[in-house]
Amino acid sequence: MTRFWKFGVLLVVLGMSSSLWAEPPEKARQHLVVPSQADLAQDRLEVHFLDVGQGDSAIIRTPDHKTYMVDCGPRGARKKTIPYLKALGVEKLDGIFISHSHMDHFGSLPYMVDAFPVDAVYFSGHVHTSKYNEKTLIKLKKKKIRMVKLKQGDKMKLGGGVALSVLSPPEDWNPELVDVNDYSVVLRFSLGDIDFLFMGDAERRAEQAILKSKLEIRSEFLKVGHHGSETSSSELFLDNVLPLFAVISCGVANKFGHPDAKTIEHLQQRNVTIMRTDENGTVMVLTDGKKVFIKVKGKSWTPVSLNEGERLRLVSIPGAIYGGLQYAC
DSSP states (O other), rough: OOGGGGGGGOOOOOOSSSSSSSSOOOOHHOOOOOHHHHHHOOEEEEEEEEEOSSSSEEEETTTTEEEEEEEEOOOGGGGHHHHEEEEEEEEBBEEEEEESHHHHTTTTTHHHHHHHOBBBEEEEEOOOOOHHHHHHHHHHTTOEEEEEEEEETTTEETTTEEEEEEEOOOOTEEEEEEEETTTTOEEEEEEEEEEEEOOOOOOOHHHHHHHTTTTOOSSSSEOOOGGGGGTTTTHHHHHHHHSEEEOOOTTTTTTTOOOHHHHHHHHHTOOOEEEHHHHHSSEEESSSSOEEEOOOTTTOOOBBOOTSSOOOOOOTTTEETTTTOOOOO
16 A cells, blocks of 8 residues: 555554553553554555545545545535545545535535446435435436445445444434434444544434444544534533544634534543644544554654553644644644
């Protein structure tokens, strides 16, 4: 995966200690290394949280080189996402997961299926009515792209040891009686000990339904719901997910005021490292299921550590917010 060097320097983080300021134990200290090019050459799970302005889009690449997207961003996002995928050497998409049909998540879908062969589009089964959405569905049908409905409890194997579980929406929900945001498809990707939770624009009603389901939701990485809106990321939900890293996708100085100050506060109170696409640009994560490497705009490699037998814990991530402290960029 030497293609990662095309995107400049990387920031690397691996969590470890029970305290931010505590010295790592000697068993962990031996793992404090600057990752080499050989580390990057290994096949690993890649997760790219793309900077698409006020919208959502991410790329999932499995260790066996399958490529998926989670949302496509607004229409204008295609000017970034298509060249980005091509720079990674992507020639086809094994699947596109659409959380819901609002334009900031759905808008670039027709452009993606024109730019790449797409095996399947995964969605909730509900697309709210608009001329744009109707034309998009007609395009998918003409291209004979499979449309796969997802519901709470579904599971998939994506390849390379990557497992996917669907946490929402519940099968017995009527999309006509539920807000479009709360009917978002919520996805949890897992490889080894590392989990990524994608919330779409799910709000508190969906969070409560997920908690009620008793499905496994604990995740190291949380793609924060609804761009960090105050209507998502309830404290009870965060206390069950227990994220170590949170990624918020939002536009610079967006008119919605995303992310909300309360959401930031709730994450900081729980010592969650916050990365924002409006400030950190595209966030890339590379993992083999144990070690984790993170890259944000304009940052260089930093040492990582592994405290075996414990959850990942942050060492430091310049430019991100940690526990209420803002590290200098």
